[in-house]
Amino acid sequence: MLASRRLRRNVVFLIKFCLFLAALIVAYALLFQLFMHLEGRDYGFVSGLYWTLTTMTTLGYGDITFQSDLGRAFSLVVLLSGMVFVLVLLPYVIIEFVYAPIVQAQEAARAPRELPPETLGHALLTNRDGVSEALRARLEAQGTPCVLITPDVREAVALHDLGWRVVVGEPDDPDTFRRARIKGAALVAVTSDNDARNANIVSTVRPFSDVVPVASIVGNPDSVDILELAGSTQVLLLRELLGTALARFVGGGRAAAHEIGMLGGVRIAEAHAHGSPWVGRTLAEAGFGERLGITVAGLWERGRFELAGPRSRITENSVLLLGLSAEQLERYNALVGGDVGPPGRVVIIGGGDVGRAAARALAARGIDCRIVERTGGEDPVFAGRLVVGDAADREVLRQAGFDDATAVILTTGDDDINIYLTIYCRRLRPGVPIASRATYERNVATLHRAGADFVLSAASIGADAILSHLQHGTTLMMVEGLFAKRVAVPPGLRGRTLAEAQVRSRSGCSVVAVEREDGLVVGPPPDLRLPDRGQLVLIVTPETEQRFVEAFGRS
Known part of the structure; x- marks a missing residue:
């Protein structure tokens, strides 16, 4: 309605301007005839129009000219008014009232303010950041359309051209969510770095529906309760999650397997080969199946x-990914000595929220650590464990115990610094395990190339936590780009054995467990026939998951 009123106003103004310009040209043509008659020359009205238009547009052919000063003064008036009205105002009016509305209409088509009424099952993203971009990639790979809400039309158009679905509007405006079909949405992700703004957006969303999942991110632990009271079904303290996950990688010199999580009764665990009896052996030589089952x-x-x-060789840097029953986990840890013996010391570089969360997680496991922070005084919470100085200074690292550390964790929020320090630490101690934080997913591979053994990005942690919540705990992130996933037996596997289907060779996925009506089979043998109604626990990457769906169908 507003756009139609503006269009009518523009059309009326354009008509008035054109009529005024036409009247001015006719008046000049008549005055031309009058002044020429005073000079003793007579011209028709068409000649008057001809002279007026050539003078106003500064063409000035020179075939008709005045001889008197009065006529020449009139020519100057016509010339100057023509420069103003024809060369300046007319192009402006055409651009402002003709061209610009056409461009705006095209932009509005590329950046709609409203979704079709039949829209259902979509995810609404209220901010464009690393988490929302990672979440969008995962959801759309699974067939769930994502729509970004943005108040900036130019940004909306640019994102539309990049393949994003967008709705123009303020994310704290109830009308925006009404136009975005909030009642039919599968998820609302509130991921800005401003806790107060996130609370506002959640409070705006919740009156529309009590059942739509709303996932939000907070930076301050005190904000968790506030976001829950506002109506969030999931509140992520992202930096705490990231620090805890980075600490999980560190074994503190121990080879015990650590449980990451559970899927369908299966304990998904990781075990560092460093310090274990398996280093240098193949899996066949280690005899996992024969000795431990x-x-x-x-x-x-x-x-x-x-x-x-069978021929996979275990090195000092290998991490074994396991799907275990509770009994198998106990047997494995009993064989390697469990969490006994000297735990070693871990050096954490970066004393922000992520670094301190990692320190708390290590302390809970009885692992000593030292935090290296460029600035800041002694913190009573980390008394005796904070070393102030530049981590690129060899003496500062020595004071932190780097020379005999069992692992290093890099937690700064600057990927450039983390890459630099990874190279530096790897040069000083080629064999030390290094875990690093990445702010952007695009830098994960670079950090691995620089020498990091384990890299996690905040974007991946947040996106995967939201996705797992949305899918009711059927997805578990193990490391960056690797997941344990619980899926129903797809049509292409029903009634077939793993050997017949050649799951590994055709998809690149590993089946670690099969849920049947008669119980759970962890580490299923190749000749196990899969049920029509059952669940699989898979180890997948995004690429192998896609190949699995293409090969055997979607569950």
């Missing part, structure tokens, strides 16, 4: 995942 799903080494096979 354990199936190794795969090996992870510096950003590279390898499906486990």
Whole structure:
């Protein structure tokens, strides 16, 4: 309605301007005839129009000219008014009232303010950041359309051209969510770095529906309760999650397997080969199946995942990815000595929220650590464990115990610094395990190339936590780019054995467990026939998951 009123106003103004210009040209043509008659020359009205238009447009052919000063003064008036009205105002009016509305209409078509009424099952993103971009990539790969709400039309148009679905509007305006079909949405993700703004947006969303999941991110632990009271179904303290996940990688010199989470009764665990009796052996030589009845799903080494096979060789940097029962986990840890013995010391570089969260997680496991922070005084919470100075200074690292540290965790929020320090630490201690934070997903591979053994980005942690919540805990992130996933047996596997289907060779996925009506089979043998109604627990990457769906169908 507003756009139609503006269009009518523009049309009326354009008509008035054109009529005024036409009247001015006619008046000049008549005055031309009058002044020429005073000079003793007579011209027709058409000649008057001809002279007026050539003078106003500064063409000035020179075939008709005045001889008197009065006529020449009139020529100057016509010339100057023509420069103003024809050369300046007319182009402006055409651009402002003709061209600009056309461009705006085209932009409005590319950046709509409203979704079609039949829109259902979409995810609404209220901010464009690393988490929302990672979440969009994961959801759309699974067939869930994502719509970004943005108040900036130019940004909306640019994102539309990049393939984003967008709705123009303020994310704290109830009308925006009405136009975005909030009642049919599958998820609302509130991911800005401003807790107060996030509370405002959640409070705006919740009156429309009590059942739509609303996931939000907070930076301050005190804001968790506030966001929950506002109506969030999931509140993520992202920096705390990231620090805890980075600390999970560190074994503190111990080779015990640590549980990451559970899927369908299966304990998904990781075990560092460093310090274990398996280093230098192949999986066949280590005899996991014969000695422990354990199936190794795969090996992870510096950003590279390898499906486990008899000839897979275990190195100092390998991380064994396991799907275990509770009994198998106990047997494995009893064999390698569990969490006994000297825990070693971990050096954490970066004393912000992520670094301190990592320190708390390590302390809970009885692992000592030192935090290196460029600035700041002694913190009573970390008394005796904070070393102030530049981590690029060899003496500062020595004071932190770097020379005999069992692992290093890099937690600064600057990817450039983390890459620099990864190279530096790897040069000083080629064999020390290094875990690093990445702010942007695009830098994960670079950090691995620089020498980091384990890299996690805040974007991935947040996106995967939201996705797992949305899918009711059927997805578990193990490391960056590697997931444990619980899915129903797809049509292409029903009634077939794993050997017949060649799941590993055709998809690159590893089946670590099968849920049947008669119970759970952890580490299923190749000749196990899969049920028509059952669940699989898979180890997948985004690429292998896509190949699995293409090969065997969607569950």
